[in-house]
Amino acid sequence: MDTKTLCLGALLLGDKTGYDIKKRFEESFGFFLDVAPSGIYRALNDLETAGDVEASLVQQTGRPNKKMFKPTPAGVAAFDRALAQTPARHRVHSELLFLLMFAERVSPAKIEDALNHHTGELTALIDQTDAWLKEEGGSAPPGLRFVARFGLDIMRAELESLERRRSDLERAPPEAQHANPDLEPVA
Amino acid sequence: MDTKTLCLGALLLGDKTGYDIKKRFEESFGFFLDVAPSGIYRALNDLETAGDVEASLVQQTGRPNKKMFKPTPAGVAAFDRALAQTPARHRVHSELLFLLMFAERVSPAKIEDALNHHTGELTALIDQTDAWLKEEGGSAPPGLRFVARFGLDIMRAELESLERRRSDLERAPPEAQHANPDLEPVA
């Protein structure tokens, strides 16, 4: 899914400036969609020249001026079209899992760190989502709420599974397999 | 994570040809890592010129010849280095969730389809992973087994959550928001 559509979506959810969108991606959104910050401003400008958003400059004193964006009817239509056409992919894009697949080849410290880091991120996101549901969840559209609840379910399942199975990785395999002495035969 | 490292990983897991790797990506691997098939052959050739893999041609009658690849010691070292350096990202890259966030703007049929398709994929993958664990799981390295088990946990959690919450989406919100009637384009 391209950055432009993602930005339009953010604008429909109430964001106003490129900075707002960037923040949203760093927080909730970013958990399941990737966008580079610099790409956002670019996309916004492209959308503007295409007539899909309208911009208005806001002078500010004490802090940088900003540019507020609003989708035009054409932009909304384009968004809906993109939504309807986008194949509904869903995958756990994870270098962490790739790393864990090859856990034997990596220093235990790195594995430990990676696991700790991820569980930390998960608990933070869980808390954050939980708070959002309580505060704003009531007034949010059902789709948004659904995704938040679903996300919570998954993140909690991940945490639980990691905690339960973690020891399987940390216990070095009894004897058979220590590091990789000879790895041709694997096949 | 770049295609080359991914290919090296696949070779360490026992794959031999580009085609094998491609298949692995379409099956298990592909669930959490993206690679375009055409990129694989390219990557393999690059790896060969870099001296990270060795190739041997296999003449076949009745079907196309193939090129079997094997990592060199240098390749193995490069792989381990890449593993150690790669940040252990983990995110649910999901256009499906994006779609669901804006469920009100999409035709109920599309939502229904997307959900059905995904649950179908999930059950298939669950069965497949389950079977793998029973058949080959015993002899597989612990990292691989861990990921398979973790994957099962998550996929089951997803299925359960989707089934439980699905009705929240299908029930149109009481009054306020009934789709978007002006959806001229694709819809």
Next chain:
DNA sequence: CGTTTCATGTAAGTGGTTACATGATTTC
């Protein structure tokens, strides 16, 4: 005082995707 927050961009480079090409054999 140093760092984070706010706020918006440019420039260069490339890795990856899409689309195309080939062709025998087995399966339905």
Next chain:
DNA sequence: GAAATCATGTAACCACTTACATGAAACG
């Protein structure tokens, strides 16, 4: 007969990433 499987690639394009640039104010 049509379609899928096996098997390997080339060519071109461009969206995205990384790195860099700027600068005031608030926070600690």
